[in-house]
Amino acid sequence: MSAPNPAYDLAAFRADLGAIATEDNPKLVKQKSRDFFWYSPVLKRQLDDVTADLVVTPKSEAEVVAAVAAAYRHGVPLTVRGAGTGNYGQAMPLSGGAILNLAEMTAVKAIGSGFVVAEAGAIIEAIDTATRAHSGQELRLHPSTYRSATIGGFIAGGSGGVGSVRWGGLRDHGNIIRARVVTCEATPRVLDLTGDDMHKVSHAYGTNGVITEVEMPLTAAYDWVDVLCGFDDYVTAARFGDALARQDGLLAKEIAVVAAPVPHDYFLRHQKFIRRDQSVAVLAIAPFAIGAFAAFAARMQAEILYRSDTASDEEKKGLPPAYELTWNHTTLRGLRVDPSITYLQTLYPAPDHLEKVATIAGIFGDEVPEHLEFVRFDGDVACFGLPIVRFSTEERLEEIIALYEANGCPVFNPHRYTLEEGGMKQTDAVQLAFKREADPKGLLNPGKMIAWEDPEFDFTSEKTYLFKGLRVAG
Amino acid sequence: MSAPNPAYDLAAFRADLGAIATEDNPKLVKQKSRDFFWYSPVLKRQLDDVTADLVVTPKSEAEVVAAVAAAYRHGVPLTVRGAGTGNYGQAMPLSGGAILNLAEMTAVKAIGSGFVVAEAGAIIEAIDTATRAHSGQELRLHPSTYRSATIGGFIAGGSGGVGSVRWGGLRDHGNIIRARVVTCEATPRVLDLTGDDMHKVSHAYGTNGVITEVEMPLTAAYDWVDVLCGFDDYVTAARFGDALARQDGLLAKEIAVVAAPVPHDYFLRHQKFIRRDQSVAVLAIAPFAIGAFAAFAARMQAEILYRSDTASDEEKKGLPPAYELTWNHTTLRGLRVDPSITYLQTLYPAPDHLEKVATIAGIFGDEVPEHLEFVRFDGDVACFGLPIVRFSTEERLEEIIALYEANGCPVFNPHRYTLEEGGMKQTDAVQLAFKREADPKGLLNPGKMIAWEDPEFDFTSEKTYLFKGLRVAG
Ligand SMILES: Cc1cc2nc3c(=O)[nH]c(=O)nc-3n(C[C@H](O)[C@H](O)[C@H](O)COP(=O)(O)OP(=O)(O)OC[C@H]3O[C@@H](n4cnc5c(N)ncnc54)[C@H](O)[C@@H]3O)c2cc1C
Ligand SMILES: Cc1cc2nc3c(=O)[nH]c(=O)nc-3n(C[C@H](O)[C@H](O)[C@H](O)COP(=O)(O)OP(=O)(O)OC[C@H]3O[C@@H](n4cnc5c(N)ncnc54)[C@H](O)[C@@H]3O)c2cc1C
Numbered sequence: 019m020s021a022p023n024p025a026y027d028l029a030a031f032r033a034d035l036g037a038i039a040t041e042d043n044p045k046l047v048k049q050k051s052r053d054f055f056w057y058s059p060v061l062k063r064q065l066d067d068v069t070a071d072l073v074v075t076p077k078s079e080a081e082v083v084a085a086v087a088a089a090y091r092h093g094v095p096l097t098v099r100g101a102g103t104g105n106y107g108q109a110m111p112l113s114g115g116a117i118l119n120l121a122e123m124t125a126v127k128a129i130g131s132g133f134v135v136a137e138a139g140a141i142i143e144a145i146d147t148a149t150r151a152h153s154g155q156e157l158r159l160h161p162s163t164y165r166s167a168t169i170g171g172f173i174a175g176g177s178g179g180v181g182s183v184r185w186g187g188l189r190d191h192g193n194i195i196r197a198r199v200v201t202c203e204a205t206p207r208v209l210d211l212t213g214d215d216m217h218k219v220s221h222a223y224g225t226n227g228v229i230t231e232v233e234m235p236l237t238a239a240y241d242w243v244d245v246l247c248g249f250d251d252y253v254t255a256a257r258f259g260d261a262l263a264r265q266d267g268l269l270a271k272e273i274a275v276v277a278a279p280v281p282h283d284y285f286l287r288h289q290k291f292i293r294r295d296q297s298v299a300v301l302a303i304a305p306f307a308i309g310a311f312a313a314f315a316a317r318m319q320a321e322i323l324y325r326s327d328t329a330s331d332e333e334k335k336g337l338p339p340a341y342e343l344t345w346n347h348t349t350l351r352g353l354r355v356d357p358s359i360t361y362l363q364t365l366y367p368a369p370d371h372l373e374k375v376a377t378i379a380g381i382f383g384d385e386v387p388e389h390l391e392f393v394r395f396d397g398d399v400a401c402f403g404l405p406i407v408r409f410s411t412e413e414r415l416e417e418i419i420a421l422y423e424a425n426g427c428p429v430f431n432p433h434r435y436t437l438e439e440g441g442m443k444q445t446d447a448v449q450l451a452f453k454r455e456a457d458p459k460g461l462l463n464p465g466k467m468i469a470w471e472d473p474e475f476d477f478t479s480e481k482t483y484l485f486k487g488l489r490v491a492g
Numbered sequence: 493m494s495a496p497n498p499a500y501d502l503a504a505f506r507a508d509l510g511a512i513a514t515e516d517n518p519k520l521v522k523q524k525s526r527d528f529f530w531y532s533p534v535l536k537r538q539l540d541d542v543t544a545d546l547v548v549t550p551k552s553e554a555e556v557v558a559a560v561a562a563a564y565r566h567g568v569p570l571t572v573r574g575a576g577t578g579n580y581g582q583a584m585p586l587s588g589g590a591i592l593n594l595a596e597m598t599a600v601k602a603i604g605s606g607f608v609v610a611e612a613g614a615i616i617e618a619i620d621t622a623t624r625a626h627s628g629q630e631l632r633l634h635p636s637t638y639r640s641a642t643i644g645g646f647i648a649g650g651s652g653g654v655g656s657v658r659w660g661g662l663r664d665h666g667n668i669i670r671a672r673v674v675t676c677e678a679t680p681r682v683l684d685l686t687g688d689d690m691h692k693v694s695h696a697y698g699t700n701g702v703i704t705e706v707e708m709p710l711t712a713a714y715d716w717v718d719v720l721c722g723f724d725d726y727v728t729a730a731r732f733g734d735a736l737a738r739q740d741g742l743l744a745k746e747i748a749v750v751a752a753p754v755p756h757d758y759f760l761r762h763q764k765f766i767r768r769d770q771s772v773a774v775l776a777i778a779p780f781a782i783g784a785f786a787a788f789a790a791r792m793q794a795e796i797l798y799r800s801d802t803a804s805d806e807e808k809k810g811l812p813p814a815y816e817l818t819w820n821h822t823t824l825r826g827l828r829v830d831p832s833i834t835y836l837q838t839l840y841p842a843p844d845h846l847e848k849v850a851t852i853a854g855i856f857g858d859e860v861p862e863h864l865e866f867v868r869f870d871g872d873v874a875c876f877g878l879p880i881v882r883f884s885t886e887e888r889l890e891e892i893i894a895l896y897e898a899n900g901c902p903v904f905n906p907h908r909y910t911l912e913e914g915g916m917k918q919t920d921a922v923q924l925a926f927k928r929e930a931d932p933k934g935l936l937n938p939g940k941m942i943a944w945e946d947p948e949f950d951f952t953s954e955k956t957y958l959f960k961g962l963r964v965a966g
Binding site: 130131132133153154155158184185186187190191192193195196212213214235236237238240241260263264265266267268269304305306307309310311312313314317369394395396397398399 | 604605606607627628629632658659660661664665666667669670686687688709710711712714715734737738739740741742743778779780781783784785786787788791843868869870871872873
């Protein structure tokens with residue numbers, strides 16, 4: 019494949035950037051042009067050669083403003099990058115241009131009772147380290163990429179994670195207090211978005227503004243106890259996860275259920291605790307709740323395979339934290355053992371999610387070993403599915419998706435790089451309207467918002483959207 | 493009425509108490525023999541003359557053990573007292589004897605990350621004052637009698653309250669970590685109950701042990717913002733309360749909905765903010781969530797009548813905290829204006845609680861102005877009803893109860909002084925078994941556990957249980 023020449027004057031753009039740090043070594047640029055899109059064999063085929071021309075690394079909001087103004091002036095596509103851990107190809111610069119790398123904007127600017135203000139490039143774990151030291155507080159929610167992902171990337175590209183079993187999803191009202199956003203205009207504006215305005219930019223893949231600073235709610239920090247519970251049967255394990263999630267007084271930060279043989283086969287460091295035929299609940303429990311939890315587990319006949327609070331140093335040696343067995347880390351551990359697998363993201367809506375769990379398990383068996391994440395959803399308990407898929411063909415993958423949907427489980431297709439196809443299959447009118455206002459030239463992360471690129475696109479056609487501006491390296 | 497002579501030797505009992513403080517002034521004894529039973533015209537008729545012979549006020553667990561041993565030796569009925577704010581007549585010494593007054597056992601003994609250890613007689617607000625000062629923590633739940641009730645009385649007699657919209661009920665696993673209990677035997681044992689064993693003594697009215705110390709979970713303390721929202725229509729207000737309770741990311745500690753004209757007529761200090769035809773949602777919102785809350789309220793077309801964070805000092809002068817408009821304080825404020833009213837306690841079970849709310853409102857209208865308390869219940873949102881009842885006759889009260897139950901809303905009858913009739917209308921086998929073990933002579937709070945007094949009692953008979961040992965003052 020050969021890349022069309024970029025439709026802008028790179029040299030003039032660079033000159034305009036002045037003292038702002040840039041990088042054009044193609045190898046390094048390509049590194050910073052990639053995320054975890056390769057989780058998907060479909061995206062791997064489509065996007066493997068995508069790359070930008072330049073990485074721009076601002077050190078301050080003023081430099082972001084200057085860089086965005088320069089991009090606007092010269093018509094340079096601009097794809098914001100946090101840590102590049104997204105796995106829908108969100109951070110892939112489909113039209114080339116510049117990567118706006120926020121890795122240097124990591125300041126934790128203020129901590130108060132129940133909130134923290136940080137620059138968008140701050141690593142999530144680093145924020146918690148600061149808030150814990152300051153006043154025993156921590157973020158409510160974090161992706162399982164806690165140790166690598168940025169807070170800005172989480173808000174722009176993530177959806178929830180560890181903590182969602184207590185606090186719901188990232189986009190639920192109150193889970194983000196404020197986002198400070200730079201628009202892509204001749205004279206960029208800096209807007210503080212709060213309340214419902216948050217939805218303009220949360221989970222918008224950076225298509226309509228650059229988030230430079232966020233204010234997030236905090237909650238009490240604890241030394242969470244990692245627990246693995248084993249079950250002979252996956253549906254029993256799912257019932258356990260649900261029952262535990264319903265214990266309003268029993269504080270858990272994470273409840274995942276992973277069907278056999280995935281835990282034994284893919285959780286290599288924990289393998290010694292797990293029989294191959296065991297489905298496993300992976301949990302993080304507040305230390306002061308462990309007594310109540312142990313009583314609950316005994317009543318539910320859950321076999322406790324591992325508890326970090328009672329394990330010996332020998333047993334704990336080399337073990338990752340339990341949350342790195344959950345959310346998209348389950349799949350990552352699988353990919354390391356068997357690169358031919360892939361995965362899906364689905365929702366089992368309440369109130370009959372457990373029946374759906376049993377139905378789906380009956381349909382696929384070991385072709386699609388299920389992985390559930392229990393969450394609060396509109397005030398009730400429900401679960402997401404992040405099943406491993408033993409990939410054969412793209413056609414079969416589509417069939418599997420169709421079977422989930424036919425059984426009442428919507429799929430957030432992680433084999434698509436657009437907001438709409440990866441999400442709810444419809445235009446987000448608020449995000450589109452804000453893009454019209456904040457990115458009139460359509461330079462921010464091109465190709466990710468179908469509503470902008472192709473307002474006529476028919477979401478019911480079952481066709482995959484292919485961005486016409488896709489530009490791949492030679 | 494004339495009191496039968498007590499069947500024990502008071503002088504010998506007193507002699508055995510040694511240096512433990514006692515009080516026998518009949519006026520003072522009667523004061524400490526009363527709780528808020530008079531909320532109920534039925535209990536008022538039955539219990540107004542009930543009194544003990546003596547108040548015993550231990551200063552330590554050792555003194556509790558000595559007092560209980562002495563009571564056992566001499567066969568003296570013993571009714572434990574915290575602050576006497578219960579309103580099912582729980583703390584009324586039906587067989588006379590001694591009041592074991594824990595008012596002097598108020599030490600906060602330890603505070604750690606997520607937990608506090610306190611003596612049972614500690615006032616709930618005082619515990620929070622200590623935990624806030626220590627590390628910005630507070631109890632998850634408190635009754636609206638926060639400023640007067642003891643933690644031991646809450647566990648032995650209460651059920652939930654402010655905070656239950658987040659954490660569920662007091663008896664939900666994890667909401668009490670440990671209770672230390674003295675048994676009433678020849679040689680009293682001191683037991684630390686945890687896990688499922690907690691249920692032996694929680695909400696057992698002190699019929700099977702004296703709680704001397706408790707360990708409770710803590711959560712992050714905030715300067716909660718009091719908010720009143722007005723609605724033209726009660727059912728709309730209920731829908732608002734439910735929707736708010738479902739906002740998993742919008743931290744609220746209290747969501748009550750009170751039907752017009754109760755807020756205007758009975759919330760005298762807040763009357764200036766409320767029109768008579770307005771139903772009101774009474775809320776406590778985390779300060780950092782107030783932006784998200786305001787956006788939510790606007791979307792729901794709720795009229796914000798009052799916000800403590802923006803009210804002037806002039807406006808705030810003399811106002812009680814919002815939680816003192818909720819739970820049983822709603823009724824208390826009503827009783828102060830119109831002593832002829834009474835109330836009920838009911839549950840609107842999920843998932844169709846809002847339909848039931850509308851149905852019940854249609855049945856009673858202004859005879860039973862409803863008051864809802866939204867809570868987490870088995871992982872879902874539901875609401876309790878604590879309606880004001882414009883009392884006419886005991887027969888009509890029974891009819892009203894029957895109508896609630898016929899419409900799927902169980903009533904926890906606050907016009908009955910027994911555990912069973914005030915609760916779920918069945919024997920609690922665990923509490924009964926523990927009473928057999930821990931109070932073999934049946935001296936602890938006699939007459940409150942039907943299963944113990946009259947194992948043959950037929951709960952389906954619709955008859956009221958009348959304790960044969962009821963002993964009233966002359
Ligand atoms: C192993 C693994 C586990 C994961 N677990 C989870 C999980 O539990 N929950 C979850 O939600 N996700 C999860 N993810 C996805 C991803 O890690 C998270 O969403 C993460 O928070 C993204 O942060 P990042 O800094 O890597 O963002 P990036 O990947 O760099 O960016 C994500 C998107 O946001 C845009 N963006 C980044 N920063 C900004 C900004 N400042 N302003 C505007 N737009 C911006 C990018 O352009 C891109 O579209 C997982 C991924 C992997 C590979
Ligand atoms: C205006 C008002 C509002 C209220 N709001 C609420 C509310 O929101 N939620 C709620 O649950 N309740 C509520 N109540 C009921 C009551 O106030 C609470 O349950 C309170 O926690 C009781 O504490 P106390 O110290 O007053 O207990 P007491 O009334 O002294 O005792 C209650 C019961 O527990 C027993 N007891 C007390 N201490 C011990 C001990 N150490 N060991 C063993 N047994 C013991 C007593 O014998 C009695 O049976 C309210 C009552 C009123 C009048």
